[in-house]
Amino acid sequence: MDKQSSNTLSRIMTYAEKECQARSLRLTPVRRRVLEMLVKHKHPVSAYQLLDELVEEGHKPAPPTIYRALDFLLEQGFIHRLATQNNFVACTHLGTLHMGVFLVCKRCKKTVELLGDSIRETLVDQADQNEFSLEEALVEVNCLCQPCQSQQERDQP
Amino acid sequence: MDKQSSNTLSRIMTYAEKECQARSLRLTPVRRRVLEMLVKHKHPVSAYQLLDELVEEGHKPAPPTIYRALDFLLEQGFIHRLATQNNFVACTHLGTLHMGVFLVCKRCKKTVELLGDSIRETLVDQADQNEFSLEEALVEVNCLCQPCQSQQERDQP
DNA sequence: ATATCCTATGTTATAAAATAACATCTGGGG
DNA sequence: CCCCAGATGTTATTTTATAACATAGGATAT
Ligand SMILES: [Zn+2]
Ligand SMILES: [Zn+2]
Ligand SMILES: [Zn+2]
Ligand SMILES: [Zn+2]
Structure with missing residues (x-):
């Protein structure tokens, strides 16, 4: 290590x-x-x-x-x-108040956790408009990381 | 019906x-x-x-x-x-381009699907900054709907 | 110290969710 | 009609998660 x-x-x-x-x-x-x-x-x-x-x-x-x-x-x-x-x-992001927002490469599964502050604000607003009170959210984003994008292009030109 | x-x-x-x-x-x-x-x-x-x-x-x-x-x-x-x-x-939201964004009441499971346009923009930005290309996202928000909030208060005052 | 209680772990069995692999059918296009 | 691709049927198995009950172990009070 x-x-x-x-x-x-x-x-x-x-x-x-x-x-x-x-x-x-x-x-x-x-x-x-x-x-x-x-x-x-x-x-x-x-x-x-x-x-x-x-x-x-x-x-x-x-x-x-x-x-x-x-x-x-x-x-x-x-x-x-x-x-x-x-x-x-x-x-x-231990110790920081945040939501679970994840970018996950669908090919190699490389994962990045975002803080998601602006998304949280948006979600609180939208929940409010629908008379829901937000408790906790999970955001999973299916992505391709840069290396996997390149690889994909090589595989299927 | x-x-x-x-x-x-x-x-x-x-x-x-x-x-x-x-x-x-x-x-x-x-x-x-x-x-x-x-x-x-x-x-x-x-x-x-x-x-x-x-x-x-x-x-x-x-x-x-x-x-x-x-x-x-x-x-x-x-x-x-x-x-x-x-x-x-x-x-x-059939026929409308959108992401899957859901408010789900954790008590009664009432579910509302949002269009999530502004969230999409934010996610595209953040993905971009991390060199990920966004493919598709799932946003699930654990909530309490208005009736269940009231009920909750009655249950535990 | 030791009795007591609460929490954590061990253990066995089972439920719940999803897929693999292969057989069969079916509905068009040639 | 024949063929083929796609759709469904069928059986078995894998993967994920929990129920239920037994045991252990650390903290607190007496
Ligand atoms: Zn986190
Ligand atoms: Zn990747
Ligand atoms: Zn939709
Ligand atoms: Zn509810």
């Missing part, structure tokens, strides 16, 4: 730890391990992929264990769920 | 029929039936709910039949998929 992402990982884990302490919650070994795995992955991963990785490590949890950890991390805002892909991904 | 929604249903079916003809595609009985069911429902419904309804009607298809019909209708833009709920819903 390179220095940069090592820093990022440790910073995130430290942040999560502090947050849990502040909220009187426990960042247990499973929860910590799942969060670490999600942070390390470049792409969104499924619950069962995480399960398989833990099995490889010698730990052999059943699905409920993973899903509980994921639920906890979701509730604390440490991770997000990409519903169109049944995948989970670590938050890249 | 009241006159209004009857009109809406027949207008939608006529539209779908014309579109299929124009695209040299066949709106077969299953596809037509599934679209009708989705239009009639007030709330998003799951593939297996549709299956059950068809079984009640005497027709007994297996899951692939429904999913094929749903895939067809999705491709033609007649319906949308709400991924966070594993549900499908008829489009209420």
Whole structure:
């Protein structure tokens, strides 16, 4: 692992730890391990992929264990769920108030999380006009990243 | 069924029929039936709910039949998929270029589809800044509709 | 310390959602 | 009529997620 992402990982884990302490919650070994795995992955991963990785490590949890950890991390805002892909991904804007807005390359699955402030404003407005009160939003944008656009052109000129 | 929604249903079916003809595609009985069911429902419904309804009607298809019909209708833009709920819903803006933007009451599941023009612009911009080319987006907003807000207050004052 | 309680995890079984793979049918175009 | 492509039927399986109940373990109070 390179220095940069090592820093990022440790910073995130430290942040999560502090947050849990502040909220009187426990960042247990499973929860910590799942969060670490999600942070390390470049792409969104499924619950069962995480399960398989833990099995490889010698730990052999059943699905409920993973899903509980994921639920906890979701509730604390440490991770997000990409519903169109049944995948989970670590938050890249920890500590910042934001909505889940994701650009996802439909070819290589490279994913970028946006803050989505202006989208939030728009959504609050529109919800208001329809007499809905906004609670939480998920925005998933099916995209092609630059390298995949080029590749696509080469494949089908 | 009241006159209004009857009109809406027949207008939608006529539209779908014309579109299929124009695209040299066949709106077969299953596809037509599934679209009708989705239009009639007030709330998003799951593939297996549709299956059950068809079984009640005497027709007994297996899951692939429904999913094929749903895939067809999705491709033609007649319906949308709400991924966070594993549900499908008829489009209420047929014939208008738009993105799938949905307000969904998390209590009663009342759903409103927005056109999302301004959101689209924002997303195109942001995608551009990140060197992604936007293909298609899904925006699901977890809300409380007005009646459910009131109810909520009564439940927990 | 130890009893108690609450929370987290383990375990087993099952539900729910979606697809794979292959067979069969059907409706036009030649 | 024959052929072919697309649509549906059929069976089995995969993938994703949860229900239900048992066990463990850390904190608090006595
Ligand atoms: Zn985030
Ligand atoms: Zn890509
Ligand atoms: Zn629509
Ligand atoms: Zn409601």
